[in-house]
Amino acid sequence: MSDAIATPGARTAAQTGIGRLAPWGVWIAAGVLLAALPLVFRSGTALTMLSLMGIAIIFALSYNMLLGQTGLLSFGHAVYYGLGAYFTVHAINWAIAAKLPIPLPIMPLVGGLAGLGFAILFGWVSTKRSGTAFAMISLGLAELVGSSSLILRSFFGGEEGVTTNRTKLLRLFDWNFGPQIQVYYLIAAWCLLSIALMYALTRTPFGRMCNAVRDNSERAQFVGYNPQVVRYIAFCLSGLFAGIAGGLTSINFELANAALFSAAQSGNVLLATFIGGAGHFVGPILGAVLVTYLQNMLSDVTEVWQLYFGLMFIATVMYAPGGLAGLIMMHGPIWRAGALGRLLAGYALLLGPMAMVTVGAVLVIEMMTHLGVRAAEGTTMKMGGISFDAKSWLPWALALILLVGGGGLARLAWGYLAGAWDRAEAVAREKGLTV
Amino acid sequence: MAELILISTLNGVLYGLLLFLMASGLTLIFSMMGVLNFAHASFYMLGAFLGFQISRWAGFWVALIVAPVLVGLVGALVERFGLRNVHRHGHVAELLFTFGLAFVIEELVQIVWGKSPVDFRTPTLLDFPAFTVFATNYPAYKLFMLVISVAIFVGLFLMLTRTRIGLIVQAALTHPHMVAHLGHNVPLVFMSVFGVGAALAGIAGVIAGPALVTQSSMAALLGPILFVVVVVGGLGSLQGALFASLLIGLLQTFAISINLSLSDLFVGSGFTPEPNTLLGDLWRVSVAQIAPILPYVLLILILVFKPTGLFGNRET
Numbered sequence: 001m002s003d004a005i006a007t008p009g010a011r012t013a014a015q016t017g018i019g020r021l022a023p024w025g026v027w028i029a030a031g032v033l034l035a036a037l038p039l040v041f042r043s044g045t046a047l048t049m050l051s052l053m054g055i056a057i058i059f060a061l062s063y064n065m066l067l068g069q070t071g072l073l074s075f076g077h078a079v080y081y082g083l084g085a086y087f088t089v090h091a092i093n094w095a096i097a098a099k100l101p102i103p104l105p106i107m108p109l110v111g112g113l114a115g116l117g118f119a120i121l122f123g124w125v126s127t128k129r130s131g132t133a134f135a136m137i138s139l140g141l142a143e144l145v146g147s148s149s150l151i152l153r154s155f156f157g158g159e160e161g162v163t164t165n166r167t168k169l170l171r172l173f174d175w176n177f178g179p180q181i182q183v184y185y186l187i188a189a190w191c192l193l194s195i196a197l198m199y200a201l202t203r204t205p206f207g208r209m210c211n212a213v214r215d216n217s218e219r220a221q222f223v224g225y226n227p228q229v230v231r232y233i234a235f236c237l238s239g240l241f242a243g244i245a246g247g248l249t250s251i252n253f254e255l256a257n258a259a260l261f262s263a264a265q266s267g268n269v270l271l272a273t274f275i276g277g278a279g280h281f282v283g284p285i286l287g288a289v290l291v292t293y294l295q296n297m298l299s300d301v302t303e304v305w306q307l308y309f310g311l312m313f314i315a316t317v318m319y320a321p322g323g324l325a326g327l328i329m330m331h332g333p334i335w336r337a338g339a340l341g342r343l344l345a346g347y348a349l350l351l352g353p354m355a356m357v358t359v360g361a362v363l364v365i366e367m368m369t370h371l372g373v374r375a376a377e378g379t380t381m382k383m384g385g386i387s388f389d390a391k392s393w394l395p396w397a398l399a400l401i402l403l404v405g406g407g408g409l410a411r412l413a414w415g416y417l418a419g420a421w422d423r424a425e426a427v428a429r430e431k432g433l434t435v
Numbered sequence: 436m437a438e439l440i441l442i443s444t445l446n447g448v449l450y451g452l453l454l455f456l457m458a459s460g461l462t463l464i465f466s467m468m469g470v471l472n473f474a475h476a477s478f479y480m481l482g483a484f485l486g487f488q489i490s491r492w493a494g495f496w497v498a499l500i501v502a503p504v505l506v507g508l509v510g511a512l513v514e515r516f517g518l519r520n521v522h523r524h525g526h527v528a529e530l531l532f533t534f535g536l537a538f539v540i541e542e543l544v545q546i547v548w549g550k551s552p553v554d555f556r557t558p559t560l561l562d563f564p565a566f567t568v569f570a571t572n573y574p575a576y577k578l579f580m581l582v583i584s585v586a587i588f589v590g591l592f593l594m595l596t597r598t599r600i601g602l603i604v605q606a607a608l609t610h611p612h613m614v615a616h617l618g619h620n621v622p623l624v625f626m627s628v629f630g631v632g633a634a635l636a637g638i639a640g641v642i643a644g645p646a647l648v649t650q651s652s653m654a655a656l657l658g659p660i661l662f663v664v665v666v667v668g669g670l671g672s673l674q675g676a677l678f679a680s681l682l683i684g685l686l687q688t689f690a691i692s693i694n695l696s697l698s699d700l701f702v703g704s705g706f707t708p709e710p711n712t713l714l715g716d717l718w719r720v721s722v723a724q725i726a727p728i729l730p731y732v733l734l735i736l737i738l739v740f741k742p743t744g745l746f747g748n749r750e751t
Contacts, residue, residue: 073527075534125735129742132471135530136662137738143659144731151720151728263655267538274531307542314535318517321524365546372547 027196034188038181045296047180053292054187055248056272058194060284062241063269068278069202070234071214072127073135076142077269080239082149082260083118084111084246086156089256092164104169104177108190108247115243116236123235128228130217146261161257164250177251187248194241199281201237210234268295271313277323286324304369311361337428346417353413356406363399442571443688449577451684452584456639457657458664458676459591460632466608466671468625469526470518473533476658477540478633482506482640483649484548487555495558495645503637510633514626537654545651552650580642587638588677595673604628608671663730667737669744678745683730690726 037050059081066072088111095102126137149156156162166183167176175182201207209230212220217227250256259265268291276287291309298305320327334340363383367390370381379391388395461475482502489498513536521532556562557576564572595601607614607624615621647653664683668675737744 071527073530125739129738132469132526132530133666133738133742136471136666137735139659139662140731140734144728144735147728147731151724267534270531270534304542304546307539307546310535310538310542314517314532314539317524317528317532317535318521321528369546373545373549 027192030195031192034192035185037188038184044180047184049292049296051180051184051187051252052296053289054184054191055245055252056269056288056292057191057285058241058248059245059269060272060276060288061195061198061281062238062245063273064278064281064284065198065201065210065234065238065241067270067273068280068283069207069214070210070231072130072231072235073270074138074266075135075263075270076138076140076145076266077238077242078261078263078265079122079142079145080115080119080242081246081249081265081269082145082256082258084108084115084243085250085256085260086162086246087111087114087243088247088250089162089164090155092166092169092251093162096165096168102169103172104166104251105172105186105189107169107251108244111247111250112240112244115246116240119236119239119242123232123239127231127235130227130231142261142263142266146258146263149258149261156258157256159258161255161259163255166251166254183252187252190244190248194244195285198241202281206230206233271309273323275313275316275323277325277327277329279322280325280329283323283325290324302366302369303373304365307365333428334424337424337431339424339427342424342427343417343420346413346420349413350410350417353406353409356402357410360399360402360406363395363402367395367399438571439692442573443692444685445573445577445581447685447688448681449581449584449684450688451681452581452588453639453643454661454664454684455677455680456584456587457636457661458668458680459588459673460635461661462665462668462671462673462676463604463608463628464632465665467604467611467628468518468529470529470533471662471665472629472632473530473658474513474536474540475533475632475636476654476661477537478506478510478636479640479643479657480544480651480654481509481540482637483555483644483653484544484553484640485637486641486644487548487553487649490555490558499638499641502641503634506637506640507630507634511626511630513633514629518629519622519626537658541651541654548651550651552648555644555649557645576646580646583638583642587635591635592673660730663734666734666744669746672744672746675744675746683733686729686733687726690729691723693722 034054038047041047041050059077062080063074063077066074066077088107091110092104092107094100095107122141126134126141129137150158167178169177177183177186209220209225212223212225213227213230220227220230246256246260249260272287272291273284274287275291276285277283294309295305298308302308316323322330331340331343334343366383367381370377370390371379374381379389380387381390382388457475457479461472464470464472464475485502485505486495486498489501493501517532517536518529521528557574563575566573595605603614603619603624607619607621611621614624660683664676664679667682668677668679
């Protein structure tokens with residue numbers, strides 16, 4: 001009974017004063033966060049990385065409109081990203097040459113429109129099919145556009161690409177977008193706008209129809225919607241936002257080149273989205289931030305960072321198909337039931353063995369790398385401040401012990417955690433929280 | 436002209452048969468398990484590199500036998516401990532798993548053998564010109580590749596149509612549940628087919644290694660073309676895969692040797708295209724230059740006009 005009384009009370013509070021802002025709280029917080037981040041992370045590298053993260057977020061969210069929301073697996077999303085970048089660069093150069101009074105901040109829109117236009121064109125071919133066939137067509141289209149970009153040199157600029165100068169456009173409020181901080185704020189503004197628009201889209205009837213087509217396209221058809229049309233519209237809108245992300249990239253680097261179309265680019269966005277979690281709206285945001293951070297950090301630490309990436313991706317596909325967001329959201333009901341404490345012991349137990357397996361795997365990979373790629377430097381290598389001989393048996397034996405022992409212990413801890421999870425779930429269910 | 440046609444046909448058929456060695460495994464795996472194996476070209480690359488390494492230690496002929504067996508074992512292990520676990524998450528998860536696997540295999544190959552091409556030489560026994568046509572020497576090794584490919588094709592065909600195992604495999608292609616109900620171990624059949632498919636790709640890798648370039652990007656270069664072959668031929672159809680392999684092999688080989696461009700078509704008609712506009716390249720690009728993209732154009736045309744592929748009977 002007390003719940004029933006409390007709810008209307010809360011509603012009246014929401015209608016007065018600050019309460020009215022409550023539904024917008026997340027967005028206001030996001031805006032404040034984006035504005036404040038450069039004040040906390042002041043260094044040049046941090047600012048560059050924040051800019052890249054902003055772009056990656058838009059790109060990953062646009063990808064998730066296909067993968068997570070409509071159930072379309074694309075291997076060629078970089079096509080719209082790259083075309084957006086090229087059209088933005090050409091538009092900027094053209095505006096400079098023709099002395100048109102167009103400010104830089106609206107230029108990403110050109111990229112977005114280019115992405116939209118080509119998505120309308122290519123989507124017509126590819127969204128006739130779904131599932132594996134769609135994935136293959138997207139791959140074929142990506143190869144087609146990627147190869148064409150090297151052939152049509154006058155538009156795509158060959159290997160070097162097309163350069164531009166973002167400072168030469170019409171100035172607003174005396175911002176010339178020379179310093180990185182100004183570009184960061186441009187990216188942040190577009191990022192927030194795109195996130196808001198893409199989120200709003202998931203709340204519309206159209207967004208719901210996308211989910212219906214993803215879950216059961218036959219039933220969606222029975223309700224009276226044409227799944228093909230729903231897929232097509234979703235694809236076009238996704239191309240629009242990918243184009244915006246591409247436009248921002250080209251402004252950030254003042255360059256558009258053929259690498260934007262590469263399979264690695266399409267693969268990266270897939271990795272980021274999936275690792276973050278395709279099933280939740282925040283998933284791709286988490287994934288984009290994490291993957292961008294790791295790309296920049298890991299590539300300084302180890303030259304085989306892409307291998308770690310691939311392994312992380314495979315581990316996600318095998319053990320946590322919901323991604324990071326899925327893992328976090330799983331704990332929601334248990335947290336609300338106040339039973340999270342029951343899991344802590346299990347997690348603490350699992351931490352040690354997991355760390356052992358990770359260290360063992362890293363040791364093996366790094367020793368292999370040292371003996372393979374860096375064979376010319378001799379067999380002595382250094383890791384974590386300790387130097388040792390990669391060809392001696394001791395480090396290999398240690399790695400093996402860590403891998404096998406850690407694996408065995410992890411199994412035991414996993415069993416304990418599973419039991420604790422069941423008990424915590426039961427508590428949540430007793431309190432009427434659905435798991 | 437006759438020389439060009441003869442040599443191009445030989446090379447085209449050879450390339451096509453090589454594609455078929457891989458496409459046959461890919462299409463068998465796909466029609467059985469519904470998994471489009473993204474890592475199939477990676478098995479081909481693994482075959483080439485293992486072949487290179489083993490031929491250094493024990494000679495080419497040992498490598499020709501041992502490397503494919505090893506690749507087949509790797510394939511079987513991948514199916515048993517990877518794909519089978521992912522299966523319950525659906526086909527998209529399976530496709531993503533093989534995508535990640537392709538990524539990891541490429542990185543591993545780069546760690547062990549480096550990024551630059553390795554020196555995989557043709558065996559001295561076959562290092563002579565087999566015959567000479569119009570002053571062009573045709574290497575014996577290419578003839579050997581041709582023979583091996585045809586032999587494997589015939590062997591595969593006989594095994595699928597004339598043996599009991601082939602019968603079960605064929606039945607499992609269309610009615611996997613019925614086959615399981617009849618008491619056959621379908622997961623074992625799946626694992627074997629995956630392993631054999633990987634081994635076939637491994638053989639293709641070993642014999643193609645010395646003739647083409649053995650480097651860590653070879654999987655990424657060939658993988659997409661394989662998908663084109665499988666889709667154009669029709670998913671699940673072996674005849675289709677053979678036909679499409681030869682078609683694409685010939686198409687690419689012939690296109691490379693044609694040096695005409697769009698503007699050549701208009702020579703003498705009084706119409707001169709403007710070459711210096713932003714898209715002026717369209718006029719100057721020769722057929723040879725667009726050879727790499729022709730398979731993808733074919734793929735899109737097929738999917739638009741005949742979604743089942745040339746020989747397939749099910750929609751992709």
